[in-house]
Amino acid sequence: MAATVLTSLSTSPMVLHPSSAPTVPEPAARAWKEVLSASYSSSTSGNWSWDASDQSVPSTPSPPLSNDNNKNFLLSSQGDDVSEDVTESTHFMFEDPIPRKRKNSMKVMFKCLWKNCEKVLSTSSGIQRHVRTVHLGRNSDSDYSDGEEDFYYSEIEVNMDSLTEGLSSLTPTSPTTAGPPPVFPPPFTDVPHSEHINMNGSQSHAPTLLSQSAPSTLCHIRTDHAYQATAPVSIPVGPELAGLGSGNGTGPGIGTGNGISVSWQKPRGEAKKCRKVYGMEKRDMWCTACRWKKACQRFTD
DNA sequence: TTTGCCGGGTT
DNA sequence: AACCCGGCAAA
Incomplete structure (x- = not known):
């Protein structure tokens, strides 16, 4: 661990200008856990030198990064x-x-x-x-x-x-x-x-x-x-609380049971679901429902 | 075309 | 149950 810190400390400050560096905490180590695909995420230790030249390297082996x-x-x-x-x-x-x-x-x-x-x-x-x-x-x-x-x-x-x-x-x-x-x-x-x-x-x-x-x-x-x-x-609401979304066996959107009958159509909810958010790769971090091709339960509408 | 997911499968 | 997938409809 300490080694990574030292390396990142030692390598970084020479690239950017010491005076007007925009120094933003770079989520370098947060390069997820899988290096699969993610072609651009070659942001490894230190800063990433503004994508000028690391395109040549096919895929950096990406330091240990235990998350x-x-x-x-x-x-x-x-x-x-x-x-x-x-x-x-x-x-x-x-x-x-x-x-x-x-x-x-x-x-x-x-x-x-x-x-x-x-x-x-x-x-x-x-x-x-x-x-x-x-x-x-x-x-x-x-x-x-x-x-x-x-x-x-x-x-x-x-x-x-x-x-x-x-x-x-x-x-x-x-x-x-x-x-x-x-x-x-x-x-x-x-x-x-x-x-x-x-x-x-x-x-x-x-x-x-x-x-x-x-x-x-x-x-x-x-x-x-x-x-x-x-x-x-x-x-709109946390995934756990979303159980009340239309928690009834009723068809697409006719809330019955009491006087009020809210018929909201199901206009193909706008919230990006796991597939779109995470992508086809990294499928294993979808929610389970999305993996089974069921209604997403993490990004509910 | 892609994306969300229902219905219906199999393990 | 959990786990898949064909196929449809919406975007």
């Missing part, structure tokens, strides 16, 4: 409060390869993108655990983290000075009103691997709702997979 064994730190602290562990002692892989080069008022945080959940943790493993236990309904003991949790959170970067409510200003709708959730990551982030839109208030006056009341919060939204933009916001 997360850092659970034993987090088992005891049950509450997932905001300040879980700010120190970087816990993880080695998800953090920035360049140690502490940040502008000393910037901080990366991880924001849960679930429907009404606005939890913001400071570590990726923390938010993965939050998503896994709270939303995905996984048991907290069996960690078994596929990449699935990555779809439900995004990495933001905020100024610490305006952290008073700077984070909550990122959520345009107040948590009380049940307004439709905004399209959180703007849709022009469809580039395959991580891009960073820098909506500072300077030149590109992004009319987006975020960064509205806090003009000094330049926020980066990392899009790890291409589908992260739409997947979390279009999930």
Whole structure:
């Protein structure tokens, strides 16, 4: 483990400029667990030098990357409060390869993108655990983290000075009103691997709702997979709770039983299902229903 | 064409 | 039960 850290530390800082490096914590080690296909995901240790030259290498053997064994730190602290562990002692892989080069008022945080959940943790493993236990309904003991949790959170970067409510200003709708959730990551982030839109208030006056009341919060939204933009916001309800979706033997959409008869058509739900999200490869991380070609039960409509 | 999944199979 | 797949309809 430590060896990987050292290698990543030693190799990285020479490529990018030391002064104006956009240094974003690169999810290099999160290159899933399988190296099969995923032609572009040759993002290995350090930074990936902006896809200039690693196309020549057919497929980098991709370092050991045992995905997360850092659970034993987090088992005891049950509450997932905001300040879980700010120190970087816990993880080695998800953090920035360049140690502490940040502008000393910037901080990366991880924001849960679930429907009404606005939890913001400071570590990726923390938010993965939050998503896994709270939303995905996984048991907290069996960690078994596929990449699935990555779809439900995004990495933001905020100024610490305006952290008073700077984070909550990122959520345009107040948590009380049940307004439709905004399209959180703007849709022009469809580039395959991580891009960073820098909506500072300077030149590109992004009319987006975020960064509205806090003009000094330049926020980066990392899009790890291409589908992260739409997947979390279009999930109406957690997979476990979705049992009440139309939980009746009635045909496609005639809710009977009482006076109200809501006949919602089944207009081919819009939420991307496991097949589309994960792709035909990586089929083994679909939900079981999708694998059996049944109605998806992870991304319900 | 692809994608979601019902109905109906087999293990 | 769990596990598949033909085939259909919607996009």
